[in-house]
Amino acid sequence: MTLKITIPGKQSGSTFSQLRLFLCFLMYCWVLADPACGYFLKNCTIRGNLSDTSNMKVLCYNRNLEVIPIAIPRKVSNLDLAMNNISKIEKLDFKGLSNLKILNMSRNQISQVDDGALGHLEALQELGLAHNRLTTLSDHLFQGLANLSLLHLDNNLIATISSSSFQLLSSLKTVNLTKNNLYNMKEVQPIVQLPHLHELYIGSNRFTSFQSQEISNTSIELRLLDLSRNPLGIFRITADVLPYLEVLDIAYCGQLGHMEWDVLDRSFLRNVNRLNLSGIEMSFERMGMVLQTVNSSLVHLRLHDLVNSSRLKIKALTDIACRIPTLSVLRLEYNNIGNLSEEFLQSCKHLTEVDISDTGLTQLSDFSFRSIEQLSALKLGHNRLSFVPKATKNLPTLKILDLSFNIINKLGCSDFSNLTELTQLIIFHNQIPNLLGCVFQDLKELRILKMGSNKILTLNDAFMNALHKLEALNLAGNKLSSIRKGEFKSLTSLKTLLLFDNQIASMEDGAFEGLVNLTELKLGSNKITQIGIRNTVLMGLPLLKSLDISCNYITYVNDDKLNPPPFSHLTSLENLRIFSQRHKGLSHLPINFLEGLKSLLSFQAGSLNIKELYPDTFIYTPRLWFLDISKNEFTALTPKLFHPIPRLNSLYLTKARIQSLDFLIGANLSRVTLLQVSKNDITVVNETVLRSLPALTYLDMQDNAFTCGCSDAWFVQWIESDNQTQVVGAGEFTCNYPADLKDTKLLDVELQFCIVRLGLYYYISTTCLVLLTLIASFAYHFLKWQVIYGYYLFLAFLYDTKQRNKHTPHGCQYDAFISYNAHDEPWVLRELLPELEGEQGWKLCLHHRDFQPGKPIIDNIMDGIYGSRKTICVISRRYLESEWCSREIQVASFRLFDEQKDVLILVFLEEIPTHQLSPYHRMRKLVKRRTYLSWPRAGVHTGVFWQQLRLALETKDGSSEENPILSGVQAL
Ligand SMILES: *[C@@H]1O[C@H](CO)[C@@H](O)[C@H](O)[C@H]1NC(C)=O
Ligand SMILES: *[C@@H]1O[C@H](CO)[C@@H](O)[C@H](O)[C@H]1NC(C)=O
Ligand SMILES: *[C@@H]1O[C@H](CO)[C@@H](O)[C@H](O)[C@H]1NC(C)=O
Numbered sequence: 001m002t003l004k005i006t007i008p009g010k011q012s013g014s015t016f017s018q019l020r021l022f023l024c025f026l027m028y029c030w031v032l033a034d035p036a037c038g039y040f041l042k043n044c045t046i047r048g049n050l051s052d053t054s055n056m057k058v059l060c061y062n063r064n065l066e067v068i069p070i071a072i073p074r075k076v077s078n079l080d081l082a083m084n085n086i087s088k089i090e091k092l093d094f095k096g097l098s099n100l101k102i103l104n105m106s107r108n109q110i111s112q113v114d115d116g117a118l119g120h121l122e123a124l125q126e127l128g129l130a131h132n133r134l135t136t137l138s139d140h141l142f143q144g145l146a147n148l149s150l151l152h153l154d155n156n157l158i159a160t161i162s163s164s165s166f167q168l169l170s171s172l173k174t175v176n177l178t179k180n181n182l183y184n185m186k187e188v189q190p191i192v193q194l195p196h197l198h199e200l201y202i203g204s205n206r207f208t209s210f211q212s213q214e215i216s217n218t219s220i221e222l223r224l225l226d227l228s229r230n231p232l233g234i235f236r237i238t239a240d241v242l243p244y245l246e247v248l249d250i251a252y253c254g255q256l257g258h259m260e261w262d263v264l265d266r267s268f269l270r271n272v273n274r275l276n277l278s279g280i281e282m283s284f285e286r287m288g289m290v291l292q293t294v295n296s297s298l299v300h301l302r303l304h305d306l307v308n309s310s311r312l313k314i315k316a317l318t319d320i321a322c323r324i325p326t327l328s329v330l331r332l333e334y335n336n337i338g339n340l341s342e343e344f345l346q347s348c349k350h351l352t353e354v355d356i357s358d359t360g361l362t363q364l365s366d367f368s369f370r371s372i373e374q375l376s377a378l379k380l381g382h383n384r385l386s387f388v389p390k391a392t393k394n395l396p397t398l399k400i401l402d403l404s405f406n407i408i409n410k411l412g413c414s415d416f417s418n419l420t421e422l423t424q425l426i427i428f429h430n431q432i433p434n435l436l437g438c439v440f441q442d443l444k445e446l447r448i449l450k451m452g453s454n455k456i457l458t459l460n461d462a463f464m465n466a467l468h469k470l471e472a473l474n475l476a477g478n479k480l481s482s483i484r485k486g487e488f489k490s491l492t493s494l495k496t497l498l499l500f501d502n503q504i505a506s507m508e509d510g511a512f513e514g515l516v517n518l519t520e521l522k523l524g525s526n527k528i529t530q531i532g533i534r535n536t537v538l539m540g541l542p543l544l545k546s547l548d549i550s551c552n553y554i555t556y557v558n559d560d561k562l563n564p565p566p567f568s569h570l571t572s573l574e575n576l577r578i579f580s581q582r583h584k585g586l587s588h589l590p591i592n593f594l595e596g597l598k599s600l601l602s603f604q605a606g607s608l609n610i611k612e613l614y615p616d617t618f619i620y621t622p623r624l625w626f627l628d629i630s631k632n633e634f635t636a637l638t639p640k641l642f643h644p645i646p647r648l649n650s651l652y653l654t655k656a657r658i659q660s661l662d663f664l665i666g667a668n669l670s671r672v673t674l675l676q677v678s679k680n681d682i683t684v685v686n687e688t689v690l691r692s693l694p695a696l697t698y699l700d701m702q703d704n705a706f707t708c709g710c711s712d713a714w715f716v717q718w719i720e721s722d723n724q725t726q727v728v729g730a731g732e733f734t735c736n737y738p739a740d741l742k743d744t745k746l747l748d749v750e751l752q753f754c755i756v757r758l759g760l761y762y763y764i765s766t767t768c769l770v771l772l773t774l775i776a777s778f779a780y781h782f783l784k785w786q787v788i789y790g791y792y793l794f795l796a797f798l799y800d801t802k803q804r805n806k807h808t809p810h811g812c813q814y815d816a817f818i819s820y821n822a823h824d825e826p827w828v829l830r831e832l833l834p835e836l837e838g839e840q841g842w843k844l845c846l847h848h849r850d851f852q853p854g855k856p857i858i859d860n861i862m863d864g865i866y867g868s869r870k871t872i873c874v875i876s877r878r879y880l881e882s883e884w885c886s887r888e889i890q891v892a893s894f895r896l897f898d899e900q901k902d903v904l905i906l907v908f909l910e911e912i913p914t915h916q917l918s919p920y921h922r923m924r925k926l927v928k929r930r931t932y933l934s935w936p937r938a939g940v941h942t943g944v945f946w947q948q949l950r951l952a953l954e955t956k957d958g959s960s961e962e963n964p965i966l967s968g969v970q971a972l
Pocket of ligand 2 (some may be wrong): 152174
């Protein structure tokens, strides 16, 4: 879980940044509340799932870490921090990891461990601190590790061990202090005194003596003591302190070719059964004494690498050792024996295992092993034998014969003829060019035959009539070029057949017939170009579970149906590997390539240069569980491809040129727990994609081309908070775009900002709404008239639209609508009406006479105005004050400039100075720019007045351009 408080930088509007800070603070609080809420750990990989505590591993090895990562899941049981650059363990580094059983911190630079830093690890059983720089083991170092049983401290610089540092490690069984700077045996005294300490490795230190009184006065529990590679000048045991010791390693000890051996009583080492005296610098006589000391219990003796000893001395030592009646294993590796004479092992009657590997053997006497009555394992590897020595032929009890890494260049018919008990024959890495039909015919009990890395060209009939019990045959790394029909006919028990790394180009039909128990067949790295023309090549393998034909030369020119399909007989096959065909790759995967593989669980088809997969490719393999189609050239896949394989659990699509994960949507992959799509060109991962994989626990998306924009914000948040899916290496995801973020880490980009921004949008819109309301109320208060006017303008507009929608042109019922105030009614009735209706014959609309009862007044006004050609406004002071009148004039003037019709005729009943018109903004403008009629000015000459009115009423409707009266109002 990473934690970031975003301090706003560039875009700091103060509200904005404060808000952002606040939201970030909220997020921070939320993160603090549950420090281990996510399944994501920077620089580490989690194995196992969060709910199963018994098995959770956190792997952080080899990541250049300099400090111990924070927020390690508390339930972890195995934590691997090896191979980093950590130099210090601090007091709280492992706080709360009370479930941890295994902690590996090997190969770091640790030189300092705070007191009590490991004390939190109550459950710890195994602690690895090897290959560090510890110099001292202090008093409180291991405090609290009451369950610790295995402690690795090898390869440090430890010179002193505090007397109480091991005090409370009551469960400790094994301590490895190999390769340190210890020189005083007293330092290890507190360790060997522990009640359960069984194994102590203190080899490769600077001890110059081992004296029993330095480590204890009473008997201790030690079972194994490794003192090898110390410059021990003396080994002295004066009391019965090691009664349980079983394994003693004093290889490569001694000082200046010299080491004293002083064990007072033979019985002090009465239980030692394994002894390593390899490379010891000790006189021959003393070595004899050593062997005498353990001569009632020794079973296993190593006498490797006695450089300074002649063959004779080795022979003499061997004689002493072989007289120990309990001895059964003698290992003489890395000595220079060269020629094994008949006498060399003459006294070794009781041995069951002899190892004379790497001793420069070129010859063995035919009877070298004759006296060994019960020899069961003979190891002659890494020598110079050019043929199977006769000495190995008559060993009826032999079970294991190892002749690997010699130069044997032929096998004869009688080479193994009397080894009827042999179960393992290892002739790996020799120079055998071919086999004879008779060579294995007597190996009736053979189970394992390893003949890899030879030069075998043909098998002849070697496996046609022998080895009925053989279970594993390794012929890898030879020169076989073809497999003939029935070549392995008699191997009816064979389970594993390894033929990889040969030159096999052709396999006859029935090549594997008879292998009725075969479960594993490896044919990788050969020259196979097709899997048989007919489909009988792989016939007769009813139990085959695993087939590997990767790294061959199989190619298809198109994806047409194969007839017959290549694997149709392999109904038990569970695992098919065909990846990496050389030359052109497979290029195309034929539609029915997998036909018949109804048991297939795992299909590995990476590096095949396939561009497309036919949607029905997997209809034959309904049980498919594991699919690796990495390193192909897909660019895109269809969801349909996955419909036939609903059980798919693991999908590997690394380096497949995938640009988007959208194909997962609707692919029905509800059981996929692992998805690896690293090294592709994916830029964005969205929620829908990941929701379509409900069981996903492991996602590897390393090395993709993230855009690092807000489109990734959801993904980043999900990585950090989802507690089911672990996104491997998420800390290393790098941005590819935009240019200024290139090579920045995705998780370091401040994308929380995107999520914050959503909140910001809400905030801004609410603010706007509030401001708008405020402005509206202010406007209403201070600009009331403009607002009211605007309102009526709007109503008029609505009316107009309504009228227009009715498609009824205003059929003019009236010549003029008279708009007047009730106070001016007498004038209207007495002067205007008689003149216009009576004298001039116009049809007028008067509200007291012509308005329809029951209709809203505003509608009546509208109908009146729009139903008349002209509107005559009879203007007086009272008229201007009246609400309805101003509405009338407004509607009329709206019509004026809405319809571009000159409908208004203004008749002033009294003189009104223009400044008094000011609240009636519109009126003032009209008056300013238009001609109008004035009753008072007419005086007694009413005739002119009425004549002007008639003219005004007679004017036709017309656009403003044509009408000189209107042109003045254009600016409105
Ligand atoms: C994570 O690993 C990288 C390199 O692998 C290293 O540079 C970085 O410091 C590590 N991160 C932490 C938090 O230690
Ligand atoms: C002890 O440490 C040495 C040196 O690193 C290593 O070779 C050996 O395998 C270790 N033994 C055990 C039992 O861990
Ligand atoms: C195999 O053993 C038999 C009887 O022990 C013996 O007669 C025969 O010579 C042996 N064969 C070889 C090749 O040594």
